[in-house]
Amino acid sequence: MRDTPAHATQPRAALHGHYPHAQSVAEFRQRLVAVQDRIAAACARAGRNPADVRLLPVSKTIDEAHIRMAHAAGCRALGENKPQELATKAEAMADLTDLRWCAIGHLQTNKARLVARFAHEFHALDRLRVAEALERRLQAEGRGLDVYVQVNTSGEASKWGLPPEEAAPFLRALGAYPALRVRGLMTLAMFSADADRVRACFAGLRTLRDRLRQDAPAGMTLDDLSMGMSGDYEIAIEEGATVVRVGQAIFGSRALPDSHYWPGMGG
Ligand SMILES: *Cc1c(COP(=O)(O)O)cnc(C)c1O
Numbered sequence: 001m002r003d004t005p006a007h008a009t010q011p012r013a014a015l016h017g018h019y020p021h022a023q024s025v026a027e028f029r030q031r032l033v034a035v036q037d038r039i040a041a042a043c044a045r046a047g048r049n050p051a052d053v054r055l056l057p058v059s060k061t062i063d064e065a066h067i068r069m070a071h072a073a074g075c076r077a078l079g080e081n082k083p084q085e086l087a088t089k090a091e092a093m094a095d096l097t098d099l100r101w102c103a104i105g106h107l108q109t110n111k112a113r114l115v116a117r118f119a120h121e122f123h124a125l126d127r128l129r130v131a132e133a134l135e136r137r138l139q140a141e142g143r144g145l146d147v148y149v150q151v152n153t154s155g156e157a158s159k160w161g162l163p164p165e166e167a168a169p170f171l172r173a174l175g176a177y178p179a180l181r182v183r184g185l186m187t188l189a190m191f192s193a194d195a196d197r198v199r200a201c202f203a204g205l206r207t208l209r210d211r212l213r214q215d216a217p218a219g220m221t222l223d224d225l226s227m228g229m230s231g232d233y234e235i236a237i238e239e240g241a242t243v244v245r246v247g248q249a250i251f252g253s254r255a256l257p258d259s260h261y262w263p264g265m266g267g
Pocket of ligand 1: 058060081104105229230231245246247248249261
């Protein structure tokens with residue numbers, strides 16, 4: 001690994017590949033260690049400290065029994081794409097009081113209540129109407145929420161997120177919503193086997209963040225970059241990710257095609 005130049009890292013063949021399913025606490029531990037090892041190796045290639053990269057396991061479609069195994073294996077935060085699924089699971093596993101549920105997918109205003117009540121983080125903020133709905137619900141709940149502004153770095157119409165040029169005014173407008181603690185930016189890279197194109201999406205988010213920092217509202221440090229999933233998290237880390245959202249490499253391949261989560265994607 002040491003001799004592999006950073007630019008040679010390839011997306012895992014398996015953008016839609018076959019990841020085995022973990023079926024026991026011991027297997028989940030192994031899976032988590034394997035991913036953390038790859039995170040550490042990617043950090044070493046990039047001259048970064050592994051402590052600066054947080055693994056957020058993504059448990060969408062995974063049933064309660066397996067989530068409880070993952071928790072027993074050490075998962076203390078889980079990402080869910082759909083607000084209703086997040087809420088149902090958070091309620092069913094309310095006894096796991098040290099588990100933080102994180103909403104990572106597109107949100108409609110009529111589901112803001114669920115995120116405000118059950119989520120600790122929201123990674124896909126891209127509309128002021130959603131910010132407004134969340135703020136109102138969070139005030140009612142007496143809670144705050146860590147948020148990441150989603151940017152479309154691939155130019156693909158199938159991806160949610162703000163066009164990069166709209167990010168600066170959007171961040172300024174977020175100052176009006178004190179319950180939303182803006183941590184940084186989030187993106188989904190292009191789904192491609194071409195590592196250079198995937199890398200360009202991640203590098204684009206980092207460059208945008210660096211630029212936005214220069215005149216960000218007071219107190220908004222934009223420290224975090226939420227980017228990278230099972231197929232491309234190592235590339236994301238080489239480009240500065242501080243949070244990687246990894247589902248299948250921990251829980252196993254999903255039966256549902258990604259088009260279920262990203263409208264317009266091929267299955
Ligand atoms: C499902 C999902 C992920 C994780 O994808 P995997 O291929 O399971 O690693 C990351 N981010 C978002 C927004 C997701 O919906």
